[in-house]
Structures are given as C-alpha cells and as structure tokens.
Amino acid sequence: MSKSLQEQLLGAGLVDQKKAKAISKEKRKKAKQTPKGHQQEDEIKLAAKQKLAEKAERDRAMNQERQKEIEAKEIQAQIRQLIKQNAISRKDGEVAYSFTHEKKIKKIYVNETLQGQLARGQIAIVAEGEAYELVPKAVADKIAQRDEARVVLQNERSTEVAEEDDPYADYQIPDDLMW
Known part of the structure; x- marks a missing residue:
C-alpha cells in the first residue's frame, strides 16, 4: 500500500519522529482554528460580491438606455415646438407643390409667393x-441639427459655374417646375 509522505520521510531518515509529530500537531491545530464551513462562507461571499457587481453593471447600462430615451424624447419635443411656433400658414394655397418623401411623391398646396420661396430655398418643408x-430656412437648419430625417425638402441655390463647352449653358432650368 501507499505510505503517507510523513511515513516515507521517516523511512528515508530525512525527518525524525519528534519533528513529524510537531508537524502533524501543527496541522491539527490549524484545522481546528478554521471552522468546517468557513471556506464555503468565503466562496459564498465572493459569489455574492460578484453578483452585486454584475447587477450594478446591468443597472448602469439600463440607466444609460433610459437616459438616451429621455434625451430622444426631449429632442422630438424641441422639434415639435420649433415647428409649431414657426410654421408658415398656407391656408390660401391654390398651387400644388410636389416633392418626394420616402420614395413617394407628395403634394401640398401653397400660394405663388410660398412656391417662389420654396424654389429659392428661403423656406423648407x-x-x-x-x-x-x-418653416423658414433658419428653423429648418435648427431642426436638421437635431434630426435630419424631419427636414423633407430644403432647396439650396446652386452656385455652380457653367462649363464652357456646355451647349445648354444659355438655357436656365427653373427650380419651380410643376410636375
């Protein structure tokens, strides 16, 4: 049969009987000082600390998500307020102004003055x-800073220089073409 390490050391003469007893006595003393469930308690405490840390991280991530949602709602409320306060009345609109939104052709009715302002980029949809x-161009710019998708149409005056070889350079294309 296999002998314990203590018996093997005694047999080899590396340790004497007195030293072996002192070591085993010390070992028993240490075993009595630490209760049987003490090691399990440490593991339980460590696991509990880990769970608390994980929960705190989850809570922090959830709070960030909530904060982002609150900020998005605030931005949308600011945009609604800007539109409501600066909307241009088009109640006497008799000219149909067509534009595209989400790959569909949409139409609103405006008067000729508003149609000209839309074509020149002074107002936006x-x-x-x-x-x-x-809304006026300045308000549309503020809305675009917050959410570009809300600005459907904002014409810009082109400042392109016509090429010298362009055969159609003398023919200006109007911005207010009717569809």
Whole structure:
C-alpha cells in the first residue's frame, strides 16, 4: 500500500519522529482554528460580491438606455415646438407643390409667393407626424441639427459655374417646375 509522505520521510531518515509529530500537531491545530464551513462562507461571499457587481453593471447600462430615451424624447419635443411656433400658414394655397418623401411623391398646396420661396430655398418643408409644414430656412437648419430625417425638402441655390463647352449653358432650368 501507499505510505503517507510523513511515513516515507521517516523511512528515508530525512525527518525524525519528534519533528513529524510537531508537524502533524501543527496541522491539527490549524484545522481546528478554521471552522468546517468557513471556506464555503468565503466562496459564498465572493459569489455574492460578484453578483452585486454584475447587477450594478446591468443597472448602469439600463440607466444609460433610459437616459438616451429621455434625451430622444426631449429632442422630438424641441422639434415639435420649433415647428409649431414657426410654421408658415398656407391656408390660401391654390398651387400644388410636389416633392418626394420616402420614395413617394407628395403634394401640398401653397400660394405663388410660398412656391417662389420654396424654389429659392428661403423656406423648407418639414414632417410633423403624417402632415407637412413650411418653416423658414433658419428653423429648418435648427431642426436638421437635431434630426435630419424631419427636414423633407430644403432647396439650396446652386452656385455652380457653367462649363464652357456646355451647349445648354444659355438655357436656365427653373427650380419651380410643376410636375
């Protein structure tokens, strides 16, 4: 049979009987000092600390998500307020102005003055839910800073120089073509 390490050391003469007894006595003393469940308690405490750390991390991530949602709602509220305060009335609109939104052709009715301003880029069309509103260019720029998708149409005056070889350089294309 296999002998314990202590018996093997005694047999080889590396340790004497007195030293072996002192070592085993010390070993028993240490075993009595630490209770049987003490090691399990340490493992339980370590696991509990780990779970608390994981929960704190999850809570922190959830708080960040909530904060992002709150900020998004605040931005949308700011956009609604900007549109409501700066919407241009188009109640006497008799000219249909067509534009594209989400790959569909949409139409709003405006008067000739508003049509000219739209063509020159002085006013823009913004989406408010399912409806469309006209707002000044400066307001449209503020809305675009917050959410570019809400600005449906904002014409820019082109400052391109016509090429010398362009055969159609003498023919200007109007911005307010009717569809």
